[in-house]
Amino acid sequence: MANMTNLAEALGPWLKASRWYSGGPAAVESAIELAGEWEATVLWLVLASGSTHHNVPVVLRDAAGDADDAPRPVASLGGLRVFDAAEDRDGQRALLALACGTEAVHAVASGDVGDPEATLAKLPASVRTTPAEDAPAPPARVSSAKRLTSEQSNTSIVYTMEDGERLILKIFRVLVPGSNPDVHLQAVLSDTGTVPRARGAAHLTWDGQDADVLVAQEFLGGARDAWQVITEGLADSDGSLGAAAESIPRLGELTRRIHDTLAKRCPRVEAEATDRKRIRAAWSRRAADACALVLGLEPWKERIEEVFARTENVTWPPLQRIHGDYHLGQVLDAPDRGWVALDFEGEPLRPLAERNTPDLAMRDVAGMIRSFGYATGSAVAAGADEETMAAWEKAAVDAFLTGYGDIGAHERVLLDALILDKALYEVSYEAAQRPTWLPIPLAGAARILGADPHSLSASH
DSSP, rough: OOOHHHHHHHHHHHHHHHOOOOOOSOOOEEEEEEEESSSSSSEEEEEEEEEEEEEEEEEEGGGOOOTTTOOOEEETTTEEEEEEEESSSHHHHHHHHHHHOOSSSSEETTOOOOOOSSTTTOOOEEEEEEEEETTTTOOEEEEEEOOOOOOOSSEEEEEEEETTEEEEEEEOOBBSSSSHHHHHHHHHHGGGGGSSOOOEEEEEEEETTEEEEEEEEOOOOOOOOOOHHHHGGGGGGOOOOOTTHHHHHHHHHHHHHHHHHHHHHHHHHHOHHHHHHHHHOOOHHHHHHHHOOOGGGGGGGHHHHHHHHGGGSHHHHOOOOOOSSSSSEEEEEEEETEEEEEEOOOOOTTTTHHHHHOOOOOHHHHHHHHHHHHHHHHHHHHHHHEEEEHHHHHHHHHHHHHOOOOOOOOHHHHHHHHHHHHHHHHHHHHHHHHGTTTTHHHHHHHHHTTHHHHHTOOEE
16 A cells, blocks of 8 residues: 555646645545445545645555556555546545445545555544435445536536436535534524435544535436526516516425525524624625725725625514525526525635624525626626616616515615625725726616716726
């Protein structure tokens, strides 16, 4: 077996080239063998780089035994080839077995895996499986599997089972202690039809801490995300919703069902003065950041704070669990099923503790409203008529809110503040990353402020 220090060094070039890896040189903190009926050695590695830990499951094979259909190895070490477990057939089987019990798998804590003198005890760890509570039975055995290549922060594998069922498994690449909302909230919603049905998850435990590392759920074949559905042909619209006149209200209905279910099944908390102060302070910080980057916003600072200050004079609803990063790209249109939401991780750059903190449900509503703004803004950038797209956007927002249902006057005040907050966050992002896109969030901010969007972008 390979020396773990040498293995970490051998993996270095591959790690550096991987979009999900954010560290420098790494060391193996823990290695757990996933033993089963497969031929190769499957290891769950936890690699440390500074204060960041990454989940890196790999497969070790004898170089002489490579099959013709084997993927390209990510490293070589002596007479061994090292493969990404997400692309190796035995690794794919082991990962799904670990998540939802498709096959027997025995996780062996690895003090004796590899060179006996290698130090692996810095993070003594074990893994455990949590099958989905509402799953009728473990899935059948794997027929085929394929790693998706479009993701950046995590890694997903799509499986076709022997009975025809299709599943998708996600590896959370960064190891963060605590409950991952993508696992917890989708399990809570699994029986409602609003999300793909959960099939299981795996957790890593060490030093009294616990982290979600894998989640498996049904794969919705043939689905398209709402961004594709909504923007298709949008540039040719006459300002009316057309076919979207039926689908957008249903999107609002989906959002309401998600919020109502989470409010019933997850703890809610009253919005105390400290909560309101914390949320209000975050709005003001983001506004200050945006005003510093786009000088055209400077004359509107007082008006921005007035919009936020109005929330101090209304009753706040209880804070609850929400999606947290809700937009058209987070919803699928599944054949014969309709809208289904996914990716409940929340804003990935926020600390996990914040993403697990109850929040205002109107934040999700604001996120979707801003997503309609991006849909029309991208159409204008592609040559569509600005006034026509403004009419379409207003109609889309009205239809979405109609589907969502009654929003009281106090919630409308909160919604305006959250839309403005989201737009100003987008202003800061676009100013730093995509300046040519700045008109889109500035238009959203201008609508709440009652300003001319062109005047806001006068200086940058």
